[in-house]
Amino acid sequence: MKGYWKYFLNKLGWFLITFVFAFILNFILPRLMPGDPVAAIVSRLAQGMSDATGVQAIYQQYADLFGTNKPLLDQFFIYMRNVLRGDFGFSFSQYPRTVADTLKSALWWTIGLQFPAIIVGWVIGNLLGALAAYLKGGFDKVLMPISIFVSNFPAFGMAIILLVIFGVTLEWFPTSGGYGFDLIPSFSWKFFSSVIQHYQLPFWSIVLIAIGGQAIGMRSMAIYELNADYVKFARFMGIKDRKIVGYVFRNAMLPQITGLALSIGTMVGGALVAEIVFSYPGLGYTLLNGVMGQDYPLISASTLIITVMVLTANFLIEILYGVIDPRIKAAQAG
């Protein structure tokens, strides 16, 4: 097991470094760009806007909280301290709601949607790809063009198509929101069933997109593995086909898991856009509102949260890989 611990610590260290780096980037980038939103906030404050004092108050609280008049390094530590406390300030567009408050609910909606969707899509995609490689013939010939077509569709495209077909034309599912407009979140069955109903289209959009991406890759991997020498040898030692498929699947899956870790960023990005299409009350929608409302604190916090989400997902997947690939434990121990 020593080998695994070495691997784990390595990945953990990497996770922490990347996290720190992302944190710094999230802080620095906006302030470096020509349209520095923080400087804009400061200057507006200094100008004493002629708007209602309410707007003034919004900027004031931001300046107070994040110390925008202090030197950059001080600002950074203040920022770090605030974030670790969970305090992102008040949202400009939804004052007096705090950013943290807005994010909290949105975060759970997003995780609740994307986490299962990406996993389900990944699993189904890989299964289909492996089946296509193994069964060949008709199944393969049908699956391939569909996969190619689907994988070339932009993520939001899939979302829109599903929305139009199933939401608008067939009216099987609602077209927006996370739950019925007339409902308030509660622990009632009515609420839950409404949530489930609204969940369908966004969920299946993301699943389909994931399937499209995975199926082709897995098929290629599986074909490659099926032609490997160990398959030949196992066959000629009398091993049953079914068992051989098990060998192949395991071997082909490993690079797929690695691939998932690498592409989780893009998948989440695509899923966020899908959320927007459905006006699903997740982080995507929050971002959109933030952009439309010029709500810098909200945007900055959203991007940070999304980054952390992706980093964590990446870390978890790599840990999982270490568990599944037996060579990890063995190689580093010997």
Place this chain on the structure above:
Amino acid sequence: MGKILLDVRELSTKYVTRFQENVYAVDHVSLQVEEGKALGIAGESGCGKSTLALSLMGYYFPPLHYISGDIIVDGRNISRMDPDDVRRLILGREIAYIPQAAMNALNPTQKVISFIEDVIRVHDLGSSKREIYERARILFQTVGLPEAVLHKYPVELSGGMKQRTVIAVAVLLSPKVLIADEPSSALDVTSQKMVIKMLMRLMEDGLVRSLIFITHELPLLYNVTDDIMVMYAGQMVEKGTAKEVVFDPLHPYAKGLMGSIIVPEEGVRGVKLTAIPGAPPNLKNPPSGCRFADRCKYVQPACRVTSVNLRELPNGRAYRCIFSEEELREAYRNG
């Protein structure tokens, strides 16, 4: 003449390409392997020797297809057996196969002992992990492999070690015939020697009762095999004892092959090396006459007319040419 463990008669198999074309890779090949003996199959790349090896076990899957012929293993005709029976009874037990570049023949994510367990279990020869482990341990000890290898993943073993492990696994069930397809080609010289030694030892210890040794490395054949079969373009073109074929080849191709060996022995010093120009014919449409005609130094118009049959000589020798022994020897003497 010892017991004949493998008797192949007029075996023909083909590959079917993606475009539904037939490639007649093995054309009416006959061979026999005696108990306790090693048969070498020699020939250049693409002559069909590997395909022949794959065809000998009676188990075919696309794109390789059986056409005709008989394969009799220790008295049992397996050519028309049900594939499931072949898999259960023949593969690994009667005949075992070691693929080329055997170091890749092990599943990278499976421990050696795990694969051994799978093999034993599928042949219904025992199921207790402890029994299987014991059996494997004894086998490894016999063939000179360290017991630790059983617990390792292929990635932790060296090339030579992997090769020997594959051989060990192949003989797990004490097959009557072991087919080794280029067992040493991909290795360095030292490892080569170890592999050959291992094979020889297996024969001596009786773990393997006969051996088919496929190679394009001719120098090996004389030292390792008892009989040699030369293949060209899917057909057998010469057969005889090792000594006969190496030192007194009859078929012009065999002659050319042996002439291209560097033999560091006395009396051979002054002999020139000869290469055989040209390339083998396309097996999608085999030529009607002798397949070697285009490259043969001694070709005559008659060679291309009708297909050439095998000439069988007494004492088991055979060769495929329209000319008689005397005519050929005469031609060779004259250069």
Place this chain on the structure above:
Amino acid sequence: MKHTLHQIFHSGKFVLGFCIFIVILLIVMVYPLLFPYPPLAIIGQGTFFGPGIYVNVYDSIHAPKYILNLDDAAAKRIASKLSEDDRVAMQEWLVGYGISPEEIDINDTEQLLGLWNTHYDSKAQIPGLTNAKRNYYIRLNAALEGLLATEDAVIAVKNPETGALEAQRTIAQSDYVNVGQVANVRFLPLGTDNFGRDVLTQLVAATRVSLQIGFVAGTIATLIGLTLGLLAGYIGGLVDDVIMFITNLFTVIPSFVLLILISFSIGQERRGAVTVAVVIGFTSWVWTTRAVRAQVVSLRNRDHVNLSKLSGHSIVHIILNDILPYIASYVVMAFILQISSGILSEAGLSILGLGPRTTEVPTLGLMMNWAMIYQAHVLGKWWAYLPVLITIALITFSMNLMNTGLDQVFNPALRD
């Protein structure tokens, strides 16, 4: 080189993708020459006019008239005013009123109208008639007045002095105009969008801009990736470690997040199309860097490289002459993919509202954004978003095809 080109153009996938791409390029270049309409000009007052040929009614009054006597003209006229649903509704009402169904043939317009006019009474009590339905029938009845009339229509002009209407000309029901002779006709194959802009013209312009953005972004990303990959792969050592460290960092940090942050911070004012392209280019070089580096590493110990080193050639010389030609194929493929992903990134940004300035040029992403904000997909105005989507998909598809084709040429192992 010639042989490679020959192989490339014999690869089915590449040729197909290439053709699609060239067709798109041609349309983008030729269309504005043929139809020099400004893409963002608001021509429609009102939202989402459907696709069709728009004939100016005023001009058609004054256009030369031709008399055509077509048999089905009358029937078509009535049919356009009386839809299938309406007929069924009328039948329902009549049956509810008490007429037996056998007497009603909904396809016999005259009979149906006759029955209706005889029996319809807005006050009649029909079982199961809701208020809404009742109002519907009242409206229907009003609309049916004079449906079968055959009088001419009269165009009257107001007398500026007396204010009275003076008949100017009459239009008979058999008067036709030749569309070609009508002064103002506008063909809008894709209708108008929510602002009233010609969708087709916009689409062509947007495709052009998106392609430009993709091209610029792709070039920048490929150049960065190429440089970093070369340096990391060839020089190795510390340089390699540093570059790979940075690359690995940026692999996991999602590039779209950086894209969002930067785009937002630049602010709408400064976000021209080129700026957006540059930003996209600077955040998407990661994959290319890795690919190039992997190739260079495998090349760096090849014999011809060692030979050059021994001959004393400078690093730059070696890189240019010995390494570049071998990775050229990968760079080309990477470039194609970067263009494609650049276009998609721009689309994603625009949907978020962080795309290029909306007042100057349309992009494919912006068109999608507008369509979605104005609920085109929910309202069923397919022409506002579907053609855009298809265009994006076609561009991506053609580029992926080209890439796969190239891949199979350069890596025979992948040929199926």
